[in-house]
Amino acid sequence: MSAAVLAGASSLMTEQPSNELRSNELPSRRVSQQRLVGRLMEMARIGATVSGGVDRAALSAEDAAAQALMAQWGASLGLRATRDAAGNFFLRWEAGAGAPLVSGSHLDSQPTGGRYDGVFGVIAALEAVQAMQETGLAPRRPVEIVAWMNEEGSRFAPGMMGAAVYGGARALADILPVRDQAGISVEAALASTAAALPGIATRPLGGTPYAYVEAHIEQGPELERAHCPIGIVSGIQGKHTFRVTVRGEAAHAGTSTRAERRDALLAATAMVQALARVLHDEADVTKFTVGRFDVTPSAPSVVASQVIFSVDLRHPDSQELRRLSALVAPACEAAAGPCEVEVSRLSAADSLAFPAAMRARLRAAADRLGLAHRDLLSAAGHDARYLHPICPSAMLFVPSRDGVTHNEAEFTEPADLYAGACVLADVLAELAMSTGQP
């Protein structure tokens, strides 16, 4: 055994105690359910829909208002708000030295989204920081709360845009020209957000966190069915996304014959049906979704000249996902009839597994709090996907009623939100005080 290895081992041994906080140092004791839920409900007023949900598109005025509210809450705790060139928003607790411990999620929502998806992870991180401060902890490293830009991908496709740029998986130059349905580019929307909040300083893009922990609602029914408040996320299901552009020719609905027509809508609907057939699996593991289907010119008496539709394809087995992914373009081409079709793959993320050590920390924290937990795979994509390659990352889930998310009816019991924030606070405190590897 070399001296270097011995030194390493010794250093690990001496650090061990610093990872374990004394019970009176555990910030979960200071986590406030009332404050946590109160902030969530206050945030839900920004972009509130009549049906009780939230419509807070990435880089919209509502998104900026949500950041302003976070900045205001952060200021009262001495946290400094900054934003990077990709529109990621940070609240930094300046402490200790070295790489920051980062925790958060996103503030944007689906067009008819709920009150918890994304925002819970951001506000729970804020709650954790406040609880750590009230416990009197002096972190060994800076702690940053983050709201990643455009996780949802409904205004600008694909999603997880800000996290992907931060983590280096995508270049900033790639996302800036992406446009929404109104023709507004990410670049222009970033400028609007910056203009709406001139008080928030710019920070350099990217970085290498010490570790990253993200709390999120489960986007499925598993925890609720198991009566289990805490999910330890083993990994994230792989996801490939596509944009399919079908080009036909506009024609009069009353005069053009079937033989003359190049009906983009008829071809596109045939493609969607063909994809459903070719991607069908008896076991019902594959997830295939066409969520957008935009018709041009979209008039009842005009044969459609163009349809652009989205394909979202997921499978926990990366190899099977790649096999299914390769079927998409041929299936569309075979159903194109007299139209032209162009299939563009927008993203291709394999399935991933979070480090065992990070998962063990979450599990231990839940055990210490007497909270039931279970391991589960995230079928949904999360920003943590893009942090995983650059730093030790982990995710914890809390239940979502009936597994309903991306829906205005989304709901999580206050007690479960509180449980999740407690586990997050204790794990963040451990990581903030740790001197060795996460």
Next chain:
Amino acid sequence: MSAAVLAGASSLMTEQPSNELRSNELPSRRVSQQRLVGRLMEMARIGATVSGGVDRAALSAEDAAAQALMAQWGASLGLRATRDAAGNFFLRWEAGAGAPLVSGSHLDSQPTGGRYDGVFGVIAALEAVQAMQETGLAPRRPVEIVAWMNEEGSRFAPGMMGAAVYGGARALADILPVRDQAGISVEAALASTAAALPGIATRPLGGTPYAYVEAHIEQGPELERAHCPIGIVSGIQGKHTFRVTVRGEAAHAGTSTRAERRDALLAATAMVQALARVLHDEADVTKFTVGRFDVTPSAPSVVASQVIFSVDLRHPDSQELRRLSALVAPACEAAAGPCEVEVSRLSAADSLAFPAAMRARLRAAADRLGLAHRDLLSAAGHDARYLHPICPSAMLFVPSRDGVTHNEAEFTEPADLYAGACVLADVLAELAMSTGQP
């Protein structure tokens, strides 16, 4: 033979000469191709698209601007502009007495429409009136140029709204609450148009014209293929339209299983394909079109909760049309899967035949001018459909290059536009001078 019948016969005999203008009274000699095409091109600047077409939605600012231009041209000819409560726009040549002779079409266009559809019939009527004035004709009855509100039906469904209300087929109260995709009602859009043009007086709704003649581009290739400048429209193909509402449930694309999903988009695409199958006819006579397909919430990673799509179904045989129409709802219901579907029939117009006497007038006028003509059925619907039940009505067509319409590439040769306006002018002059039945 009774005295009354004898009197009628005698009156017909004495009127006969008044129907035949002397050759130096034929206004076609004064029709100007340059003026006609110049006005068409000036009008095409209102709502011009970058691809050379026109986007002039019903009751839009562009539609109002088009009316303003018509009012300005009319004023220089002593014509008075008025608008009725259904948004139909009139230019009246006050002359003679009794029921007015009406001619026109519409100024609204499809979102990516052309420069001729509708507007040709309005500007050709103006050209005819100007030519009649320059010929020194003193009409025995008022002559009205009309632009019917919302013929296209792409902003507010269904189309031919203004003509249907004028003709009594629909009640004004039925159309006022109809909303466009932005949620704006016909009532509000009518108010905006009225506010944009305060100088245009209101006139009573409805009326019974002496006769109605509409010039229009053919929306098919028949005249061009036959090298024939004039189409004598025998009638209009029947048309039934539907709105199909498919209701499912929003869900997360990554987590909800196929078994759990109620995917409105998957169901709606299955319905469109099922309709294409069940309405398929080998002879290719049936016209089946789904031109609109609106998805909610329309996000790539959200299972669609709702799709609303349009069905436009036409067939020249009214009985066959009714048979096919009855298949629409059952086909949609059979393909609904776990979703709910509601099929609403928005309109159900049978095929119609224009009066032989009116068609004979058009034929005679074309013969006198040495213009080749042929009879054809209008596969497309036109405002004349709703004038036909209330007064003797007729339509003439001019060719459209490659049969392309409802398309920015729409084009008619200036010589053909001129030929159509000449026939229209002579027939309108005859009808304006006639003392008996049209």
